[in-house]
Amino acid sequence: MFIGAHVSTRGGYVNAAKTALSMGANAFQYFPMNPRSLATKVVNPKDTSACAQLCKENGILSIGHAPYALNPAVDETERELMVNLLKNGLDITNACGSIGLVVHFGKYTGIEPLQGYKNIIQCLNSATASYTGASLILLENQAGEGSQLGLTMEEMVQVRKLCERPDKIGFCLDTCHAFASRLWQGSDWFELETRGAQLDYLPHLKAVHLNDSVHPLGSRRDRHANIGAGHITLAQFQELLASPFLQDIPIVLETGTGTDGTHREEIRLVNSLLERKCEDDSCILR
Numbered sequence: 052m053f054i055g056a057h058v059s060t061r062g063g064y065v066n067a068a069k070t071a072l073s074m075g076a077n078a079f080q081y082f083p084m085n086p087r088s089l090a091t092k093v094v095n096p097k098d099t100s101a102c103a104q105l106c107k108e109n110g111i112l113s114i115g116h117a118p119y120a121l122n123p124a125v126d127e128t129e130r131e132l133m134v135n136l137l138k139n140g141l142d143i144t145n146a147c148g149s150i151g152l153v154v155h156f157g158k159y160t161g162i163e164p165l166q167g168y169k170n171i172i173q174c175l176n177s178a179t180a181s182y183t184g185a186s187l188i189l190l191e192n193q194a195g196e197g198s199q200l201g202l203t204m205e206e207m208v209q210v211r212k213l214c215e216r217p218d219k220i221g222f223c224l225d226t227c228h229a230f231a232s233r234l235w236q237g238s239d240w241f242e243l244e245t246r247g248a249q250l251d252y253l254p255h256l257k258a259v260h261l262n263d264s265v266h267p268l269g270s271r272r273d274r275h276a277n278i279g280a281g282h283i284t285l286a287q288f289q290e291l292l293a294s295p296f297l298q299d300i301p302i303v304l305e306t307g308t309g310t311d312g313t314h315r316e317e318i319r320l321v322n323s324l325l326e327r328k329c330e331d332d333s334c335i336l337r
């Protein structure tokens with residue numbers, strides 16, 4: 052499987068890949084551009100291709116995470132800015148050989164939620180209209196903090212279906228957000244798996260953000276905890292990790308680093324969950 056963490060791009064994209072390797076990861080996430088700005092970025096093609104090459108040689112899968120303020124649900128007046136950022140981000144993740152660019156589903160502050168969905172579809176259509184790369188836009192489910200959009204698989208599947216280029220759109224499941232919104236209740240992975248497969252959500256799941264939750268089930272709060280330190284049990288993570296839909300996609304931690312300043316120990320813990328069988332039959336790996 053492909054387990055890793057979010058890493059810094061200090062020193063370039065190729066350095067992000069090297070950091071992942073050095074902590075025993077075979078997957079990682081990075082910010083293609085400044086996460087706290089809405090400025091586009093000009094990159095050094097030597098750096099992006101070196102990143103792609105290093106990942107290929109070492110069997111590493113990567114994903115990029117779009118800036119926090121990239122909101123595809125905004126109204127038309129701000130859309131061009133978001134479209135340009137999406138295109139820029141996709142070009143970078145594509146050049147780095149990444150599976151996709153993770154984008155939060157979007158927050159809509161207007162009165163009519165339907166307009167929010169329409170805006171997202173328009174934004175995704177414009178961003179992918181002339182895009183020919185292999186890297187996908189990966190819509191991430193939301194915790195429900197300050198917005199009611201993007202909390203269910205049904206919504207995400209519908210938005211993808213209604214886009215002009217659904218082949219350029221996939222999904223990223225954040226386990227903390229899913230637990231906060233009750234998309235995943237911790238104890239119901241097998242039901243979720245059956246429904247997610249029927250809905251055509253899981254076949255397009257291209258990445259996982261593996262995070263525990265500081266707050267209890269249904270809190271609608273987005274506070275990541277280290278694996279085993281929050282409200283999701285290790286046995287529940289084990290069930291999720293054993294899913295056939297997770298076997299060949301990047302699974303990355305977005306949690307705090309350990310005492311050595313890296314995710315080495317937490318990656319080791321996650322890898323141990325893949326091997327270990329629980330006492331009761333509920334989480335024996337299939």
Ligand SMILES: [Zn+2]
Binds near residue numbers: 191225305
């Ligand atoms: Zn996330």
